[in-house]
Amino acid sequence: MNEPTIVSFLCNWCSYEGADKAGGARLNYPANIRIVRVMCSGRVDPELVIQALKEGASGVLILGCHPGDCHYKKGNYKALRRAYLLKKTLKQLGIEEERVRLDWVAAGEGERFAEIANEMAETMKNLGPLELS
Amino acid sequence: MAKPKVAFYWNASCGGCEEAVIDLNEDILKVVEAVDIVFWPVALDFKKKDVEAMGDGEIAVSFINGAIRTEEQEEMVKLLRKKSGLIVAFGSCSHLGGIPGLANFWDRETIFTRVYKTVPSTANPNGIVPQQKTNVPEGELTLPEFYDTVKTLDQTIDVDYYLPGCAPPPDLIMNAVTAILEGKLPEKGAVLAPEKSLCDTCPRGEKKPEKLSIKEIKRPYEIIPDPEKCFLEEGIICLGPVTRSGCGERCINANMPCRGCFGPTKEVIDQGAKGLSAIASILGVEDEEKMTEEDTKKLIDQIVDPAGLFYMYSLPSSLLKRKRMA
Amino acid sequence: MAERIGVYVCKCGPNIGDKVDVGTIVNKVRGIKDVAVAKSHNLLCSGDGLKFLKEEIKNEKLSRVVIAACTPKQYEVKFMRACEEAGLNPYLMQMTNIREQCAWVTPDKSAATEKAKSFVIAAINRVSLQESIEKKEIDIQPDVLVVGGGVAGLEACLSLAQKNRKVYLVEKSPCIGGLTARFEEVYPTMECAPCMIAPELQEVLQKENIETFTYSEIEEVVGSFGNFTVKVKKKARYVSEEACIGCDACFEPCPVEVSNEYDEGLSTRKAIYLPFAGSLPNVPVIDEDNCKRFKGEECSICKENCSFDAINFDDEDRIIEKDVGAIILATGSTLFDPKELPQYGYGKYDNVVTAMQLERLNASNGPTGGKIQLKNGKEPKSMAFVYCVGRKEKGYCSGICCMYSLTLAHLVKEKLPGVKMHNFYTDLCLPKKEHQKMYKEAVEKGIEFIRSGENVTVTDEGEKIIVGTNGKKISVDMVVLAPAVEPNVDTEKIAEVLDIPRDDQGFFAEEHTLMKPFATALEGVFVVGSCQGPKDIGDAVAQGGAAAGRILSKLIPGEKLELEAKVSEINEDLCSGCNICIVLCPYSAISRDTEKKISVVDETLCRGCGTCVSACPTGAARAKHFTKEQIFAEIKGVVR
Known part of the structure; x- marks a missing residue:
């Protein structure tokens, strides 16, 4: 019943509002999507992502403003770089790349948020829990 | 008053840490004068039973180098813990896992298969791999268990202090010994090295540009780095920013970038994660708006072995500790 | 507890x-x-x-x-x-x-x-x-610096200059009024531009709260919103603004004659000159690049002819320092140089001119006193307007060229009713409520519109100029090119001085195209008028006023400015001066303290995104209210 959670770091300005829009539109997505608000996707440090996996999350979702639309101009470009390098590193460490997903959700994109949340939950269901030694 | 008793021990390591003690040169005489070395397998003929015969806490301090990869090492360090007042993790391998910790990209089975069967230079037609128990006509032979995972010393026993480095430099060793002898030790758990990272003392710091951006990644074998320039400025990944200082900039002065042997500063849990974050952040940063996602990925793909690079010395002490085996 | x-x-x-x-x-x-x-x-x-x-x-x-x-x-x-x-x-x-x-x-x-x-x-x-x-508040300096004395800058100055607020206007040329002062009539009202802005110019020059520095540039800016310190270089004018009464007695005897850039090279001026008749302030300037005296020759004719002892050859550049709370950039734009596109024949044929040159020919304060004429002094009988010159090369539609070309067509038609006019356009950009009407009227007046696309070539045939497009050839006396609007050359330098970004086209980049169209990445620095992108007079004025309004509502004399509370901080005992964070900050809030050899955050600039914190390899950078420990604790809770 209790599926492992998916820790979702949402930037305050676009993605968090996108998630709110999904709520406003009463779109459904699995309850294991657990949201942590950060000011910017640029605040999402690989240490935070790994810690989430370490704590038992089966996956981590990082959502920011679309490229070019970052509230802080360029934070999401850093998020892109870090997430990509982190995924490569994690892959070498035996952790499937799909367990970390960086994507962009604008403030108005409630449907997109729900879609990504559902996809991520489905992917994690197929991968199964992340068992770390 | 009797001189304080000191032990040295060696686990999974290269032996460089033992050399580091020898590198104290004349200073070693001062040490020997001040302390009684009661156990040092590489140099003196004391046995395990001599340690067992000591009272609990009788050894003032044990300097233990090397990571923990076998049952025997675990047993010995547990014994030393019991007999010692202080345990100092000596060198990168016991502090962080070090180079032997890179074995955590594999497990025992893959390592044995590789080492004893598939390495081109191995001739082992019968495919014999080490066994914990082997029966021979004379009886049963045993070997200690070779673990799947290399551990740091503090993942095995309680550690009081850390002397970082591959190997720890003589001045830090002498400082530590002096502090112990004078009872002027910092808070338990401290790393006996400066708090700041290597950039603080790096001789290339002065001329470094204020805005660092890497357009193309170079590996040290590809170019001869300008000995005056910050490695990052030249596109060579240097872990100096994410590595504690105190090493004496030995690699930097040899025109090689830092690889992180001193471990992270106290605020950082995962040296590799922080290192990759710092480096990723400045990749093509000045043109980031113009770069497509594909351009960005291509640039990042120039880092061929990120896990091996960013966790070169610290994999066992990282948050993930090892590769997850399928 | x-x-x-x-x-x-x-x-x-x-x-x-x-x-x-x-x-x-x-x-x-x-x-x-x-x-x-x-x-x-x-x-x-x-x-x-x-x-x-x-x-x-x-x-x-x-x-x-x-x-x-x-x-x-x-x-x-x-x-x-x-x-x-x-x-x-x-x-x-x-x-x-x-x-x-x-x-x-x-x-x-x-x-x-x-x-x-x-x-x-x-x-x-x-x-x-x-x-x-704790809430952080800082004292502020309510005064404002406006750079650029065109319509946008003038509007900003006048909106800002109130009882408790001083405005410093810095203009790089010897006169204020910008491009508008050099136009004869402007669309869509078709009114006299110099008359339209004259009261504004007078008011700016006379208002006590506005201090104007013409022939001046900004050299250095430090600080942040609420407290900038600006160094202004006031170039040596060699003519005292106090003593000179503007009698013009010094120009006539000057032996030097050079091309007058204020008439787009269609006239000459002296080495001591006023940009154009009626330019304000009414004080000439000595052009030291061309003055004989500054080339080492003995000459003091102008000084000898001045009855008011206003000329001082020993005048020097002066650096003036001012403290201001906000800065408005209104440095304007220029036109694309058609010489870059040889197919238009500009620079090759005498009677191929730019729209700005035709403006000057038509202007009563221009080289011909408003007579539209060919190089040989004759009136043109036929003209072609070529639109979109440089649009493809620049990669954007300037949005005002169709209208200024139509305006010129109307003005020429008024002066020379018999002239035949052909307009070669690509797409007509007539977006505002009055603009379509002007096009209709032009068609009604018999002005021809030919949709040529960008495929236009200009060649000559004896006295005549041939404009060719898609197999069609039209012979005319004069060709008027409508070049794209592009950033002024000094945009780059000013962007460097202020450390603010420019866009792909080289204009100052606004913070947000739709929501913050006149703010920049550096809080307290605003961009108005065509230095932010091509704009007509009305839009430039609107932006000037809007930026002034924003400043008036935020920088209030006697009140403090509240800063963002959730900022980043750097622990100096841990920061090792790796410099990685510095390039990452989108607001240039982090700089290197060269003495301590560490990075420091300017809390007045930081907006708290935390990008530096994620990158900081020592953990010295910390995001207030979003620390690692706080987020770790939250993760632990949500994961359970």
Whole structure:
């Protein structure tokens, strides 16, 4: 019943509002999507992502403003770089790349948020829990 | 008053840490004068039973180098813990896992298969791999268990202090010994090295540009780095920013970038994660708006072995500790 | 002292109450360490709810508060204020969203309850580690610097100059008024431009609160919103603005003659000159690049002819330092040089001119006194206007060229009714309410419009010029090119001085095209008029006024400026000066302290994104209210 959670770091300005829009539109997505608000996707440090996996999350979702639309101009470009390098590193460490997903959700994109949340939950269901030694 | 008793021990390591003690040169005489070395397998003929015969806490301090990869090492360090007042993790391998910790990209089975069967230079037609128990006509032979995972010393026993480095430099060793002898030790758990990272003392710091951006990644074998320039400025990944200082900039002065042997500063849990974050952040940063996602990925793909690079010395002490085996 | 955490779960009427088992959550969290009170409420955001919350904080002596309710985007500010009113630092409150991000998206009540519970526990974990943050306020300097004395800058100056506020206007040329002062009539009102702006120019020059520095440039800017220090270089004019009465007696005897850039090279001027007749301030300037005296020759004719001892050859550049709270850039634009595109024959044929040259020919203060003529002095009998010169090369439509070309067509037609006119256009850009009408009138006047696309070539045939397009050839006396609008050459230098970004086209980049079209990445620096992108007069004036309004509402004399509370800070005992954070900051809030060899954050510039914190390899950079420990604690809660 209790599926492992998916820790979702949402930037305050676009993605968090996108998630709110999904709520406003009463779109459904699995309850294991657990949201942590950060000011910017640029605040999402690989240490935070790994810690989430370490704590038992089966996956981590990082959502920011679309490229070019970052509230802080360029934070999401850093998020892109870090997430990509982190995924490569994690892959070498035996952790499937799909367990970390960086994507962009604008403030108005409630449907997109729900879609990504559902996809991520489905992917994690197929991968199964992340068992770390 | 009797001189304080000191032990040295060696686990999974290269032996460089033992050399580091020898590198104290004349200073070693001062040490020997001040302390009684009661156990040092590489140099003196004391046995395990001599340690067992000591009272609990009788050894003032044990300097233990090397990571923990076998049952025997675990047993010995547990014994030393019991007999010692202080345990100092000596060198990168016991502090962080070090180079032997890179074995955590594999497990025992893959390592044995590789080492004893598939390495081109191995001739082992019968495919014999080490066994914990082997029966021979004379009886049963045993070997200690070779673990799947290399551990740091503090993942095995309680550690009081850390002397970082591959190997720890003589001045830090002498400082530590002096502090112990004078009872002027910092808070338990401290790393006996400066708090700041290597950039603080790096001789290339002065001329470094204020805005660092890497357009193309170079590996040290590809170019001869300008000995005056910050490695990052030249596109060579240097872990100096994410590595504690105190090493004496030995690699930097040899025109090689830092690889992180001193471990992270106290605020950082995962040296590799922080290192990759710092480096990723400045990749093509000045043109980031113009770069497509594909351009960005291509640039990042120039880092061929990120896990091996960013966790070169610290994999066992990282948050993930090892590769997850399928 | 032990912490006392109060946890309040809002039912939001049925919105949360029906979807989440609030009672279970309240019961479960009561046992958590330091949780002193856990209660539910039907509607916390209501007047009753806020009163209840404030009483709880006081009566229960709470040291921290968790509110589980709707999205913090809605009422976080309200709840923060309530905490403050009850004597609790608002940053010791954590809100968690169990409505939009839980109750409304999770149909299964037990799953929703489980999720909401994890959010509440995460908030409790987090709030335990939160720290009070005190409001930071700084004293401000209400005065403002305006760079550029065109219409946008003038409007800004006049809107800003009030009793308690000084405005410094810095203009690089010897006169104010910008391009508008050199136009004869402007669309869509077709009124006399110099007459239109004359009262503004006079007012700017005469108003006590406005200090104008013409023939001046900004050299250096340091500081941040509320407190900038600006160094202005006032170039040596060699003519005293105080002593000169503007009698013109010095020009005539000057032996030097050079091409006059203010007439687009269609006339000459002297080495001591006024840009054009009637330019303000009415004080000439000596052009030291061309003056004989500055080339080492003996000459002081101008000085000898001055009855007011206004000429001083020993004048020097002066650096003037001013403290201002905000800066408005209104440095304008220029036109694309058609010489870059040889197919238009510009520079090759005498009678191929730019629209700006035709403006000057038509201007009563221009080289011909307003007579539109060919190089040989004759009136043209036929003309061709070629639109979109450089549009393809620049990659954008300037949006004003169709209208200025139409305007010129109308003006020429008025002066020379018999002239035949052909307009070669690509797409007509006539977006505003008055513009279509002008096009219609042009068609009615018999002006021909030919949709040529960009395929236009200009060649000659004896006296005549041939404009060719798509197999068609039209012979005319004069060709007028409508070049694209491009940034002024000094845009790059000014962007460097201020450390603000430019866009791909080289104009100053606005912070947000739609929502902050005249702000820049550096708070307190505004860009108005065509230095931000091609613009007509009306739009430039509107922006000038808008930026002034923004400054007036934010920088109030005698009041302090509140800074962002959730900023980054750098622990100097840990920062090792790797410099990695410096390039990452989108607001240039981080710089290197060369003495301490570390990075330092300017709290007046930091907006708290935390990008530097994620990159900081030593952990020296810390995001207030979003620390690693706080986020780790929250992760632990949500993962459970």
